[in-house]
Amino acid sequence: MSGPVLEARNLSIRFGGLVAVAGVDLSLSAGEVLCIIGPNGAGKSTLFNLISGIYRPSSGSVHLDGRAITGQPAHRIAAAGIARTFQSSRLFTDLTLVDNVVIGMHCRTRSGVLDALLRPRHARAELEAAAERAGELLRLVSPDLYQRRHTLAGALPQADRRRLEIARALASEPKVIMLDEPSSGMDDRDTDALIEDIHMTMAERPGLSYIIIEHDMRLVAALPERVMVIDYGAKIAEGPFAEVRQDRRVQEAYLGQRAAHA
Amino acid sequence: MDAFVMQNLMNWLVLSSIYALVALGFSLLFGVLNVIHFSHGDVSIVAPFVVLATVQALIATAFPAATPGALVLACAAAIVVVGLIGVLADWLVIRRFRNAPAMMALVATVALGTVIRELIRMIYPQGSNPKPFPNLIETRLMIGDLTVPVFSLFVIAVSVLMMIVLYVVMRHTPLGMRIRAVAEDRNIARLMAISPSRIYAATFFIASAVGAIGGIFYASYAGVVRFDFGIQLGLIGFSAAVIGGLGSMQGAILGSLLIAGIDTLVQATMAEGASYRLVFAFLLVIFVLVLKPSGILGRTVMEKV
Amino acid sequence: MMTGTSKITLAARRASGADLAIIAGIELGGALLLGFFLLTDDWRLIVALLAVFAAGFALLQIRPAIEDRIVSAFHAARAQALGLGAVVVLVYPFMMQGSSYALHLLVIAQLYAVLALALNFQLGSANIPNFATGASYGIGAYCSALLAIDFGVSFWLTLPIAALVATGFGFVLGFPSMRTRETYLALVTIAFGIVVHQLLNNFSWTGGPNGLVGIPAPTIAGHSFTAPIELFGQRLPSQANFYYLAAALVALAIVCARRLHDSRVGLAWNALRCDELAARCQGINVVWYKMMAFAVDAFLAAFAGSVYAAYVSYISPDNFTFLVSVTIMTMVIVGGMDNTLGVIVGAFLLTLLPEKLRIFADYRLLFVSVIVILFLILRPQGLFPQRPRSYGGR
Known part of the structure; x- marks a missing residue:
């Protein structure tokens, strides 16, 4: 298979009169890392919401592995192989870490109500196996999380919440993983650890593609092969970070017009 | 035929007015507190009992015979007393659930409703039995071949007046502005030197006092009142507020018009209308909510992700 | 911790x-x-x-x-x-x-335990408000009573039929949960409960407000459930038959509760309880799981209804009002959401307390309500709060 894993064409959404995302094209190959940057309110998260099926696009299309997933409900898109994290982490705070990761495997496990009631051994075995894998996944992401795997997710500090969210997203064995500002709320040391984590999972799962929304320029410089800049809902630049940062329009968007001209 | 239609139109408006007075309280409290005060109907139905008790007390002491003056005084007393009961209900119970999950507050206020009903039953002499309630205004007007009870006109007029007053208070007075500020964000309001607890008390007083008027009209319209009438009145008022869109005053009025409309229509056109009125009213509720999940005028809140 | x-x-x-x-x-x-x-x-x-x-x-x-x-x-x-x-x-x-009154209380308490466990799937596991458990209970009771009276169907056969019928209604009720949520969904279930109650009250084939009389008691191997049990030289009042039947039903409900709780389904319910949107993004079909919660609730509640009808042999719409649903809800919250043992204790407590407070005659309802309110204020997590799931051979 040579085509892109994920391809969005002319993706747009309007809320009333406001055009939040305007005709964005996006293409991602297997194993690639794409970073999306742009000022606050530029429509980056909205783009994620469009791809992951939380919002229905007003126009445009999204294809995963050549299959149209445009406008499908979020749970189908997750099952098709797009996992994500959220800007303000949304864990299942009243459940344990293991539970959180096992829930991430929802679409890779099968037991339904009747299985649970009538074939309890089978359903239980499946869940135990999932919990086993969840433990391994947690150990991979952070030995510390593994240690605490039977405690409640709500008790975790901010940096660990992000890690757990990434573990949960990985649990669904996705083709594409979308991280929404993974470093927000982290100090420098945490961010370094995060960059390391991401490098490690990239090595661990070579075919997995990433889209990362990020503000921290260190992370942007360290990770991606390609950077895409969004402002006012539209793509204004795309390419290697070194090139993109020289782009006049990007500087305007980030620094304001006057500063860029000065 | 015309008289029949007019009669039912009148019934519709009267019922709508009564329901709206209760529904407005639900909507107001939800808008400010984000809390369903399920015992609001029971609080409202305390009013007619206070009226009855006060009238008797007045007759026994100040007024030698049942004069209209006694009734007016009793109604005024009932409105104030019930307003205070609302404040008390908040202070004793509801305020303890400000930060609790919505379901806890709902169950707590359902239990509070039982407490209020049981208290009426115990405190009022022979409280288990239905009590006849006087028609507030006996006079009837003859317009052509149509008899119009002045009471009906009075109910409609008072309700419309209350709606206007509420609207003006909420939109154009300092109190209304403070209430809306607390509704928007209690912590920021606190920074603006607004005391949320006072605002809550004021809101509960207003909602309960308006509900009390509804309760008195309800009893007077039915000609009778019983300690457990508050359940049905509360359920209908709640339904009206919800299908109209919680937190919206116009929605509460619209919801009342709809529910009273189907109620009147069923009773006027079906042979067994009286027994099926609730069936159709609540089928309407389901129907509206399936079509408009946040009520007719309710804002669909887009969740921030 | x-x-x-x-x-x-x-x-x-x-x-x-x-x-x-x-x-x-x-x-x-x-x-x-x-x-x-x-x-x-x-x-x-x-x-x-x-x-x-x-x-x-x-x-x-x-x-x-x-x-x-x-x-x-x-x-x-x-x-x-x-x-x-x-x-x-x-x-x-x-x-x-040999106290038939004590046994009667135990039968009723156990039936309420089943109802509370049924509701727990929704309220406890998935945080879906449902004020219509009383209606499912009533649908089950009426369905098996009508089958037994009008068609002479054996109790043991009416049991599963009534459960299936109620499950169907549960699905119908779950349908609006596709779009409505929270308070709005709560009102949909309240409205459904009232409609069911009113219809039972109005239809002639359900006996109207008078209800159904003369519902036959079940028999097992020639032993009628209205006859006392004689065993080991002891003679148990006839209520004991239903005590054991209800106990079996509670056992069934516990097994269902445990199996569903410790399964992918229970996890999915817990997920949507905490954060519906995040749950959707994990691939959970939220609408389907909500409807399943409604169906499971109705299924178990209908069992309890069938047993109740056969036990008291007389049912009327007033056994299945809005307030019955609220009582069941209170049992779940007081006992402890998503905790099987807690929910059962809650059901026993709230069934037995009003009965044993009969000595306070007129004050008992007041008393119970005040206790419930105090409870919600003082121990909001319930008698037995939810505990973390355990994995690894336990």
Whole structure:
């Protein structure tokens, strides 16, 4: 298979009169890392919401592995192989870490109500196996999380919440993983650890593609092969970070017009 | 035929007015507190009992015979007393659930409703039995071949007046502005030197006092009142507020018009209308909510992700 | 809070003598407390027993370690705990000194336990408000009663049919949950409950407000459930038949609850309880799982309804009002959301308390409501709060 894993064409959404995302094209190959940057309110998260099926696009299309997933409900898109994290982490705070990761495997496990009631051994075995894998996944992401795997997710500090969210997203064995500002709320040391984590999972799962929304320029410089800049809902630049940062329009968007001209 | 239609139109408006007075309280409290005060109907139905008790007390002491003056005084007393009961209900119970999950507050206020009903039953002499309630205004007007009870006109007029007053208070007075500020964000309001607890008390007083008027009209319209009438009145008022869109005053009025409309229509056109009125009213509720999940005028809140 | 490491040692631990002592103490002590409570008429003793009960929970509130110790004992010696529990349940009617009233209360309490467990799937596991459990209960009761009276269908056959019919209604009720949520969904269920109640009240084929009379009692191998049980030279009142039937139903409900809770389905419900949007992004079909919760609730509630109809042999719409649904809801919240044992204790407490407070005659409803409110204020997490799931062979 040579085509892109994920391809969005002319993706747009309007809320009333406001055009939040305007005709964005996006293409991602297997194993690639794409970073999306742009000022606050530029429509980056909205783009994620469009791809992951939380919002229905007003126009445009999204294809995963050549299959149209445009406008499908979020749970189908997750099952098709797009996992994500959220800007303000949304864990299942009243459940344990293991539970959180096992829930991430929802679409890779099968037991339904009747299985649970009538074939309890089978359903239980499946869940135990999932919990086993969840433990391994947690150990991979952070030995510390593994240690605490039977405690409640709500008790975790901010940096660990992000890690757990990434573990949960990985649990669904996705083709594409979308991280929404993974470093927000982290100090420098945490961010370094995060960059390391991401490098490690990239090595661990070579075919997995990433889209990362990020503000921290260190992370942007360290990770991606390609950077895409969004402002006012539209793509204004795309390419290697070194090139993109020289782009006049990007500087305007980030620094304001006057500063860029000065 | 015309008289029949007019009669039912009148019934519709009267019922709508009564329901709206209760529904407005639900909507107001939800808008400010984000809390369903399920015992609001029971609080409202305390009013007619206070009226009855006060009238008797007045007759026994100040007024030698049942004069209209006694009734007016009793109604005024009932409105104030019930307003205070609302404040008390908040202070004793509801305020303890400000930060609790919505379901806890709902169950707590359902239990509070039982407490209020049981208290009426115990405190009022022979409280288990239905009590006849006087028609507030006996006079009837003859317009052509149509008899119009002045009471009906009075109910409609008072309700419309209350709606206007509420609207003006909420939109154009300092109190209304403070209430809306607390509704928007209690912590920021606190920074603006607004005391949320006072605002809550004021809101509960207003909602309960308006509900009390509804309760008195309800009893007077039915000609009778019983300690457990508050359940049905509360359920209908709640339904009206919800299908109209919680937190919206116009929605509460619209919801009342709809529910009273189907109620009147069923009773006027079906042979067994009286027994099926609730069936159709609540089928309407389901129907509206399936079509408009946040009520007719309710804002669909887009969740921030 | 237990740490991961202590959990692991706990899993590997074998049952010790102390564990068995704790289990025996809790189960026999609980049975004894309940027995005294059921059999006494002396209000001082009732108040004293309630005080003992409350003191026990106050102790748990102050020293959570005690609760952890008890839970770990039950984990370590699960088989022994189950065995002893089963023996207690089987022998219990013989300890009731032939009191048919005590047995009657136990039957009703157990039926409410089933209803509360049914609702727990929604309210506890998935945080879906449902004020229509009473309606599902009524649909089950009417369905099996009508089948038995009008078509002479055997009780044992009406049981599954009524459950399936109610499950169908559950699905219908779950349909609006596709779009409506929270308070709005709560109102949909309230409205559904009222519509069902009103229709039962109005249709002639349901007997209108008078309800249905003369619902035949079940028979098993020629033994009618209206006849007393004679066993080991003891004679148990006829209520004992239904006691055992209801106990079997509670057992079934517990098995369902445990199996669903410890499964992918239970996890999915918990996920959408906490954050519906995040749940959707994990691939959980939220609408489907909500409808399943409605269906499971209706299924179990209908079982309870069928047994109730056969037990009292007379049902009317007023057995299945909005307030019945609210009572069931209160049991779940007071007992502890998503905790099987808690929900059962909640059901027993709220069924027995008003009955035993009959001595306070007129004040009992007031009393119970005040207790419920105090409860919600003082111990909002319920008698037994939800506990973390355990994995790894336990």
